[in-house]
Amino acid sequence: MTRWFLYHTAEDPFAFPVGPGSLKLRLFVQNGQQLTCTVIHSDRYDSPGSEIPLPMERIGSAGAYEIHEAVLPSVTGKCRYLFHVMNPAGEYLWYGERGIAENREHAGSFQYAYMHQPEAVKIPSWSQDAVVYQIYPSSYNGGNLKGILDKIPYLQQLGITAMYMTPIFESPSEHKYNTSDYYKVDPTFGTTADLRAVVDQAHHHGIRVLLDAVFNHAGDTFFAFRDVLEHGESSRYKDWFLIHSYPVVQTPSPNYETFGKAEAHMPKLNMDNPEVADYMMEVSKHWVREAGIDGWRLDVANEVSHKFWTRFRRELKAEFPELLLIGEIMHGSGPWLRGDQFDGGMNYVLRDAVLEFFAEQSTGPVRFMEQVIHQEAFCNDQANAAMFQLLGSHDTLRFLTACKQGGRGWNHEETAMYRMRLAVFFQMTYIGMPMIYYGDEVGMEGATDPHCRRPMVWREQEQNSTLHAWYTRLIGLRKKYEVLRKGSFRPWFTDETRNVLGYVRSSGQEKIGLVINNSPNRYHLEVDRFRSGTPELTDLLTGTTICNNDRLVVELEPFGCLMLH
Numbered sequence: 001m002t003r004w005f006l007y008h009t010a011e012d013p014f015a016f017p018v019g020p021g022s023l024k025l026r027l028f029v030q031n032g033q034q035l036t037c038t039v040i041h042s043d044r045y046d047s048p049g050s051e052i053p054l055p056m057e058r059i060g061s062a063g064a065y066e067i068h069e070a071v072l073p074s075v076t077g078k079c080r081y082l083f084h085v086m087n088p089a090g091e092y093l094w095y096g097e098r099g100i101a102e103n104r105e106h107a108g109s110f111q112y113a114y115m116h117q118p119e120a121v122k123i124p125s126w127s128q129d130a131v132v133y134q135i136y137p138s139s140y141n142g143g144n145l146k147g148i149l150d151k152i153p154y155l156q157q158l159g160i161t162a163m164y165m166t167p168i169f170e171s172p173s174e175h176k177y178n179t180s181d182y183y184k185v186d187p188t189f190g191t192t193a194d195l196r197a198v199v200d201q202a203h204h205h206g207i208r209v210l211l212d213a214v215f216n217h218a219g220d221t222f223f224a225f226r227d228v229l230e231h232g233e234s235s236r237y238k239d240w241f242l243i244h245s246y247p248v249v250q251t252p253s254p255n256y257e258t259f260g261k262a263e264a265h266m267p268k269l270n271m272d273n274p275e276v277a278d279y280m281m282e283v284s285k286h287w288v289r290e291a292g293i294d295g296w297r298l299d300v301a302n303e304v305s306h307k308f309w310t311r312f313r314r315e316l317k318a319e320f321p322e323l324l325l326i327g328e329i330m331h332g333s334g335p336w337l338r339g340d341q342f343d344g345g346m347n348y349v350l351r352d353a354v355l356e357f358f359a360e361q362s363t364g365p366v367r368f369m370e371q372v373i374h375q376e377a378f379c380n381d382q383a384n385a386a387m388f389q390l391l392g393s394h395d396t397l398r399f400l401t402a403c404k405q406g407g408r409g410w411n412h413e414e415t416a417m418y419r420m421r422l423a424v425f426f427q428m429t430y431i432g433m434p435m436i437y438y439g440d441e442v443g444m445e446g447a448t449d450p451h452c453r454r455p456m457v458w459r460e461q462e463q464n465s466t467l468h469a470w471y472t473r474l475i476g477l478r479k480k481y482e483v484l485r486k487g488s489f490r491p492w493f494t495d496e497t498r499n500v501l502g503y504v505r506s507s508g509q510e511k512i513g514l515v516i517n518n519s520p521n522r523y524h525l526e527v528d529r530f531r532s533g534t535p536e537l538t539d540l541l542t543g544t545t546i547c548n549n550d551r552l553v554v555e556l557e558p559f560g561c562l563m564l565h
Contacts, residue, residue: 002091003100005030005065008083010097010110012338016380017115023072023079026377027056027095028065034088037068040104041081044111051081060491062374077115082107123343123386124295124322126208128486130162131428131475132435136394137165137189138174139455140438145190149198152205158441158468159475162208162433164297164326166394168195171219175394175453177259177299178219178266182283195291208294210324211287215280215308216300217259217266220250225267240276241267259300271308280308281315288320295324297346297388301336302329309341326388330395332375337383344386347432349375351390358423358518359399360406365494365501365518373491376431385486387432391423391440394453398437398446399423415520417443418559421470422516425561428474429505429514431489441471477540477563483507493527500556504530513537513564517556526553530564537564 007028008014018024029035037058040051056068072079082096082104094101098108133155141147145168155163167176170184185192199209218225224237232238233246242257249255250264259266269276287293296316301309309327316323325342327333333345353371356363363371376384391399403416403423427434438444439456443464446452457463478484483505492502492513499519505512513530517523529552531537537546540563546554554562 002087002093004033004035004085004087004093006083006085006095006100007065008095008110010112013334013378013380013383015110015112016339018071018381021074021077021115023074023112023115024381025056025070025072025081027068027083028377029068029085031061031064031066035066036086038084038086039070039072039081040084041072041074041079043074043076044078044080044113046080048105053084056083059377060369060373062370062377067373067377074115079112079115080109081112082109122317122321122339123382124324126161126294126322127324127343127386127433129479130208130433131160131478132162132164132210132388132433133158133160134390134393134435134437135163135165136438136453137168137176139453141456141458144188145185145194145198149194149201152198152201152207155202155207156205158472159479160207160436162210162294162324163202164210164295164388164435165212167212167214167299172221173219173265177214178217178221179214180219180221181223182280183286192290199292203292208324209292210295210297210326211293212299213280213284213296214299215269215271216303217263217268220265220267222267239273240270242270268303271304277308277311281312284312284316285319288316288323294322295326297326297328298342299328301327301342301345302331302333306336306341309336313341324386326386332378334378334383337379339380339382342383344383344388344432346393346435347375347387347389350387351392351396354391354423354426355399355402358419358426359402361419361518362406364496364499365516366496369491369494369501369503372430372489376489384431388435389427389430389432390435390437391427392437392452393435394437395449396452397448398444398452399440400443401445401447404445415559417464417467419518421467422518422559422561424471425474425514426516428471428478429484429512429563431487434475434478436471441468443467473541481510481512481540481565483510483512487512492530495525498523498525500525502527502530511565512540513562515554515556515562515564517558517560520558522558522560523556524553525556526551528552539563540565 014026037056038053040053042051054070056070059067086092094104094107096107097110101107141151168189170181170186202209224240227237228235244255254264257268327336327342327345329345330348336342357368400420403419487505487507490504492504494501500517502515511531537548
């Protein structure tokens with residue numbers, strides 16, 4: 001019997017609800033075999049043989065495997081299904097819960113027992129329309145909340161609809177990730193009233209506000225840790241932390257668990273302790289009630305127990321269903337994005353792929369597209385829609401700096417800005433929520449911390465006005481065309497020798513084709529049509545019309561891009 005690599009399991013992200021009565025299935029199949037996949041399905045309680053066939057769509061290649069998808073309709077929410085896979089020569093096999101077989105009975109069937117009201121579908125209604133702007137308060141405008149308040153009109157003019165601030169609560173450091181008092185705005189930033197003013201003014205300008213929650217660790221000036229330092233093993237708060245021995249020692253090496261590697265001023269909190277969990281739950285609710293914030297970004301979320309985050313989501317969403325919850329996880333975040341913990345994450349995995357292709361020029365379009373498809377396949381649709389799609393943050397080097405450091409034989413300095421423009425083009429035309437790190441929009445540069453956290457450049461003569469206009473224009477187009485915010489993402493073509501690629505955003509009959517030329521050469525390119533029935537296409541960036549014949553002929557400028565509608 002012919003055997004191919006196949007993989008599926010009847011659980012997220014290979015099987016997940018995408019709406020009432022709709023179950024999306026993903027199947028990984030061996031690449032290079034030109035396999036056609038069909039899923040046959042029925043109600044779990046219907047007799048065998050009553051299944052209905054449904055062709056699966058090939059989404060794209062992710063290296064050794066392809067991804068095929070289908071959405072099953074189900075009135076009852078009780079699904080039974082298995083897969084039929086065939087090559088062009090007519091050889092086929094069946095694939096079910098018992099594995100690969102020559103006949104369907106031996107393959108068995110996958111069971112999706114019941115589609116409960118899917119928590120994963122319940123991302124905030126506003127999130128898919130969001131363009132996010134990250135602010136590092138110490139460095140933004142005067143280093144305080146009143147300075148941020150003054151710049152809200154600037155954010156609105158740029159097209160921002162959500163702002164995320166790194167920690168603002170009392171702390172002895174500039175970065176504020178070692179919290180002293182979770183219930184007090186740091187005096188260097190202002191007061192609770194100032195925070196309310198920022199939120200109110202932001203809301204007035206159509207901008208949502210997210211704060212940074214640091215629940216993995218506190219600062220060594222936090223009241224509970226101070227008590228432990230003073231009273232040692234007799235402290236009633238000793239179990240709030242993970243202390244190895246007494247007396248507590250901070251130098252030369254701490255004898256308690258910390259954030260990172262022996263960061264003595266950041267003792268790790270024992271979030272499995274019910275008292276600590278209760279305390280942080282109250283903190284998280286307090287600031288939504290007190291200041292009206294719209295979401296939390298959760299610091300070092302992967303080092304806090306799933307048990308706490310499940311409770312965190314359940315209680316916060318019960319009271320504030322439109323609250324956005326974003327986890328900071330700097331690797332694959334799928335296990336936290338199954339609908340029971342976070343809405344989305346900070347997508348550093350995608351950033352790595354963007355960095356390699358655009359900034360470093362160390363990979364070509366084939367690998368780039370494979371990485372994009374691969375990371376998307378390991379999250380459900382709702383989580384992908386709620387990801388912060390970032391080019392940089394306070395923890396990374398500036399993207400423009402990366403572009404100047406990377407590149408191939410051509411002049412790095414000369415082409416760095418073009419390559420950044422292309423990365424921004426991809427960011428603004430991809431799924432999820434594009435997140436802009438303050439200053440990127442005006443061409444700020446800087447290596448990793450502390451250089452990436454330099455004061456915002458406000459003097460117009462020091463800003464890159466061309467780049468700012470590019471951001472503003474792309475954000476405007478994203479807002480104008482819903483398909484760029486909520487449509488599906490599909491690869492269109494890749495041309496490895498020319499370093500060119502294309503992809504399509506689709507929603508029903510609405511389609512926009514995006515083309516990126518990541519090279520210093522001008523190209524006359526002939527590609528397959530991504531849509532039919534339209535005699536002409538218009539490049540939304542230039543207004544140029546292109547004949548949409550059996551083959552589509554496009555002209556690409558060096559480091560150019562097209563948005564075809």
